[in-house]
Amino acid sequence: MKKIFLSILIAIIYSQVAMAQIGEPFIHDPSTIVECDGKYYTFGTRGGGLISEDGWSWHDGAVRPGGGCAPDAMKIDDRYLIVWNRDGDRGESDKDGVIYTMWNKTLDPNSPLFEYTPEAPVAYTNHFEETDEDSFAIDAGLLLDPTTGRLWVSHGTYFGTIRISEIDPKTGLRVEGNVSVDVAIDCEAPALMYHNGWYYLLGTHGTCCDGVNSTYNIIVGRSRNVTGPYYDNLGRDMMRGGGKMVINAGHRKTGAGHFGRFIVADGVEKASFHWEADMDMGGQSTLAIHPIVWKNDWPVIEDQFVPGTYDIQSERRGYALELAVDFVRMERARTSRAFGTEGSQAEPLQKIKEQTLEDVIGGWPTGNIDVRCGEYMFRPHQKWTVVPVDGPGYLGGPYYKIVIEGTNRALAAAPNKQVIAVPEFTGAPEQLWRIDMLTDGTYRIMPKAAPGCDEEVCLISVADSTPGLGKFDFNSDNSKWNFKQR
Amino acid sequence: MKSKNRIMMFALCLLALSTSLASAQNFPVGSKHFYNALDESKPDNDGFIRTWLLLDPIHKPLNNPSFNDSFLRKEFATEYFPGQYDLPKAGDVVKLDKKTKLKWHALESKNFNVRVFRFAKEQDMAGYNVVFFGYTIIDCTMDLVNVRLATGSNSASMWWIDGEEVLLMSGDRRMVMDDCASPLMTLSKGQHILRVCVINGPGLSDFCARFIDEDFNPIKNFTIKTK
Missing domain, CATH: 2.80.10.50 (Trefoil (Acidic Fibroblast Growth Factor, subunit A))
Known part of the structure; x- marks a missing residue:
């Protein structure tokens, strides 16, 4: 009888606990999770990042030089491409952002093959240039188009428009002559993905970096073309602020931001993002990994399984x-x-x-x-x-x-x-x-x-x-x- | 060589300063975001009201406030200058204090939204920690029955029609078209004054407004006036 009671008690306790990554999953603006030689990696703002042996327990240890913020990562053939920005946000008018790329043959810092190539600038905004007054090249996100093999990088923040630029997937450099396209306003940390004939632009809306008061949430619009226009479920152009919410706060965690997608298998997809504040982990910004569900070709980030x-x-x-x-x-x-x-x-x-x-x-x-x-x-x-x-x-x-x-x-x-x-x-x-x-x-x-x-x-x-x-x-x-x- | 460089730099700075002052004085000549408004205009194809009387921004140290309802009601009820609630004319100058004079401008936005941060920056004024005031006149040739004012603003804002509050958009918001809508109303034949106040902390600031019907279609059969 005692055993039965104890089992029920444990079940009740667990059923009220929202699951979170374990270890020290502290990160802000996590890059899309990448698997390398059986381990999982994600990089964050200001350099460095997290490593996990199993995808559940995360620890500090990933190495990304270059500082700056909001990186993304992707495996292309047998190399890993890292993209990030170093910004010059010096006030109301002075916002010079530069997006860089670099390669590595492995993400394992203990491997003898571990060596980043020199960083290469691929996109920038400079407020002194007329054309760039209304954009700020930070928060890069990569998409290797599965239908064409072309590589795209989305970038931008609240300060102006979100843009998409094209990168050569062989060199990691900007495609010569490519002109950036404006695709959204009033969001940041953009990310692109492709599903069932649609391109999706995800952005983070709401207020960043205010701990438990951060209203950060992830929104999405979709288009038949990678360069847009991207519309939400009501047909509102993301250039007019449109966006359908994919996830926001809940389960004692606030501020979902900086989306990444990891396809585990056909029909098994995970979204990575950060919580601005996990109230069960001292209000720290932590890594989250949740299932993606597709409803009428719209992505929804679902809750983790509840015991x-x-x-x-x-x-x-x-x-x-x-x-x-x-x-x-x-x-x-x-x-x-x-x-x-x-x-x-x-x-x-x-x-x-x-x-x-x-x-x-x-x-x-x-x-x-x-x-x-x-x-x-x-x-x-x-x-x-x-x-x-x-x-x-x-x-x-x-x-x-x-x-x-x-x-x-x-x-x-x-x-x-x-x-x-x-x-x-x-x-x-x-x-x-x-x-x-x-x-x-x-x-x-x-x-x-x-x-x-x-x-x-x-x-x-x-x-x-x-x-x-x-x-x-x-x-x-x-x-x-x-x-x-x- | 060094002194030549210094002279060149000084000359360039002077040139930049004079260009900047000239552009501020002649605003909106050369503006990327605004035209001088015509006396009368129509909503754009999607019903957005692009023509507004805008007051130069009122600088206001905000110290990271929470733009909650109480805070906003207090801020927007603050009397910053005499005649604040009277319909201004383009070119009117108001005196905030002994040092600060602000001007009303009749402008037409080049975009569906009114980019007030750019309105400030193009005149070399503060765009962060500011309050923007705007007025426009809606002239209806017939009763517009069961319509709503649909708005978006970055950041928080409050909206009045003929002096009555119709919308409060609280929080640290981003501008989304049709983010909030007023209760159903009838705009009777004649003129109505639409007023907006927008408050901005750090970051860009803009707003948009249009009238929509019960089926979410834009209302376009009215005239917008600035006097």
């Missing part, structure tokens, strides 16, 4: 993941008003108590129990408590244990691509689950390891009522699950 007790529902049929144990009938009402049973009108209505774990657990086997799917009836064998586990994670999240509510009986990957429920969670890799929200809002559930299986597998529907393990396929509902609280 709690759920019905784990297959997208295939809608059946619920459950222990393969006896279905224990509940006592039903003796009379029925609906069927006009004699005398039923006279009896007062009573609330019926739900079936509890104590009602049924005595009939369950004590060893491993098979897992299957069935109609959800909110019975104890169908309620799964999902709790983060301390230790290594993956890009944007910790591993979770998935146990029957009130118990330590854990979902586990089993040999022959099967899933079972083991009587006690031990922390073994096959009992640790990676949970990624997919770009359609459903979830991929993957074991950290599957016994006897070398390939990466996830929880799938083998049949309507039969779960198993198999290769993830975003185009199949067999690979998708939902977490429902009902």
Whole structure:
């Protein structure tokens, strides 16, 4: 009984905790996350940046010379291109911004190959020049157009227009003769991305650099052409301030800004950005990694997975993941008003108590129990408590244990691509689950390891009522699950 | 060689200063953002009101304030000069204090928005920590029923029609077209005075305004006057 109480208490505590990157994820204006030799890197303002072995625990250590602010990074072929600015913001009229690029063969500062090329200016604004009076070349963001192979850099801030310039992806230098195009006003930290025939311009709106009072939020407009015009969901041109919000404050964190996109796999995308202030981390500016969901070809940055007790529902049929144990009938009402049973009108209505774990657990086997799917009836064998586990994670999240509510009986990957429920969670890799929200809002559930299986597998529907393990396929509902609280 | 350079630099500085003073005196001649306003004009194709009487910026040390509703109501109720609530004429000069005189300008914005930061900077005036005052006259030849004033401003602003407050846009805002809209109203046949105050901390400052109907279409069948 004590164990049940403790499990419920832990679940309640975790369900109210908004997840954040662990370690020392302190950064402002993080560049798009880049993977290099199995590690993740992001660079920030004033130089330096963060490194992570797993994408969940982040630490200081990335090296970016050049100072300045708001960098971006991208792997092109076998090299890494860094873009950033060194600005001369000296007051109301004096805003000279210069965007620079440099290359490196690796981002690992301990590698013998680690050496940046000399910085090269690729875009600038100079208020003394008539044409540049209304722009300020800072906050660079890169897009390698997947349809053309052309490389674009967006740049700018509140002081004037956001612009797009073209860079040669082979040299990292400005394309000769290229003229910057104005695409937006009243935002900063622009970023570009491509999805399903659309180009998206993301900007950060609101107030920067005011800690818990920062109203920073990320907005988006889209266009069929990379050089715009970019319109929001109401058809407002971003040159007139248009923009649809993608994320703002919540869960004790304020000031979402400086968007980056990381595509993990087909249908699995992550947004990186910073919180201006994480109230659970001393109000510091921290790195955030959240899932991207696409709704009607508009990006939405969703919340991270919230631990709690759920019905784990297959997208295939809608059946619920459950222990393969006896279905224990509940006592039903003796009379029925609906069927006009004699005398039923006279009896007062009573609330019926739900079936509890104590009602049924005595009939369950004590060893491993098979897992299957069935109609959800909110019975104890169908309620799964999902709790983060301390230790290594993956890009944007910790591993979770998935146990029957009130118990330590854990979902586990089993040999022959099967899933079972083991009587006690031990922390073994096959009992640790990676949970990624997919770009359609459903979830991929993957074991950290599957016994006897070398390939990466996830929880799938083998049949309507039969779960198993198999290769993830975003185009199949067999690979998708939902977490429902009902 | 060094003294020659110094003389050249001095001459260049003088030239820059005289050009700057000349441009301030002749404003908006040579302005990138404004024309002299005609006595009468129409809204642009999207309904934006580009013609305004603008007062030179009132400099106001703000010390990183929160532009909340109470702060703004107090600021915008401050009487900076006598006759502040009277419709000005282009060329009128108001006296803020013994040293400071500000001028009213009748201007037409070259853009859909009125870039008041540039209005200040093109006259070599402060653009940060300032308050901008604007007036325009809406002349309706018929009743305009069930319309809204739709505005955007950087930063906070307050809007009045015929002396009645219709919008308060609080917070450290950026200018977005149709960011806020007034309650539905009827602009009766005749003239109406539209007044705006914009307050700016650091950064650019601008505003935009148009009337829209219940279906979000711009209203364009009125005349804009500056006197």
